[in-house]
Amino acid sequence: MSKQAILLVNVGTPDSPSPGKVGKYLTQFLNDKRVIDIPTILRFILVNLIIVPFRSFKSAKLYSHIWTKDGSPLLLHSNDFKTKLQKELGEQYLVEIAMRYQSPSIKSALEKIRQQRPEKIHIVPMYPQYASSSTGTTIEEIFNQIKRWEIIPSINVVSKFYDHPKFIESLISAARQYKLEDYDYYIFSYHGLPERQILKGSKHYGGNTCQMGACCNSITKNNRYCYRANCFETTRQMVKALGIKEGNFTTSFQSRLDNKWLKPYSDKVIQELGEKGIKKILVFSPAFVADCLETIHEIGTEYDELFKEHGGEKITLVRSLNDNDDWVKAFKEIVLN
Secondary structure (H helix, E strand, O other): OOOEEEEEEEEEOOOOOOHHHHHHHHHHHHOOOOOOOOOHHHHHHHHHHHHHHHHHHHHHHHHHHHOEOOEOHHHHHHHHHHHHHHHHHOOOEEEEEEEEEOOOEHHHHHHHHHHOOOOEEEEEEOOOOOOHHHHHHHHHHHHHHHOOOOOOOEEEEOOOOOOOHHHHHHHHHHHOOOOHHHOOEEEEEEEOOEHHHHHHHHHHOOOOOOOOOHHHOOOOOOOOOOHHHHHHHHHHHHHHHHOOOOOOEEEEEEOOOOOOEOOOEHHHHHHHHHHOOOOEEEEEOOOOOOOOHHHHHHHHHHHHHHHHHOOOOEEEEOOOOOOOHHHHHHHHHHHHO
């Protein structure tokens, strides 16, 4: 019988925490026209002459803090998830992983798949909420590679799963590992994006209806591919399932580069909560299915230190889904059904 293949793609990771390898990763990542969506010449100058030379050493230091004896947490979790999913699906399926930037490359993973001559390929960018700078660039690169094939089999693309019942169930299962009653407040922290990218998406797909506000209070035909709306919907479904009361939680955005990114900013929210007398915060990161620099260090270390500096006691990070057994079974349903 012909096999079906599943290609899982995450953002990527340096090959090591050395400044050279981190610089190589940042160069590929930040030169992507969907990541920094400015004119080519300006992006080249900004990335190659300013950001990478100055940021490589700082970022390398951060990566060294989370690096394990076996390597990058993101890659390790991805490999563990792949192994479990392969076992769950059986030998009639071929599961491969790739990183949009660096190794293992999309090109190499697709070549492994091509050699098996599958009847169908399921492509899954591992980003629950759709964004051009994550999901969009991944799909674009995959088709840039596949278009060179003489034979192109049937292809299924899962471009978002932020509100899929099985994804929400997996998040709730992970949350149940923590005693919610032990915390004073809850934050749902998503990776940030420039506001201009949200507005650009609305112009091209959403009828130019984005208001950066109440338009994200529900999912409509205009905002179903809006990253901001996707994030707020994931929060709404989680809050409802967990029974968290209105006023006890905030949806916020982290990893901003300037003051024109999605608001509210996670670090500012955390600082204000500490100053208000909140002592214990539980932080969810539903934009990440595998723990990485942004969850382990930014939330687990930097935000915890910031919170304590402003009167708080402890921030607890809810671990990402990683290779949880519930998530493996849920993912099978998301892809195949």
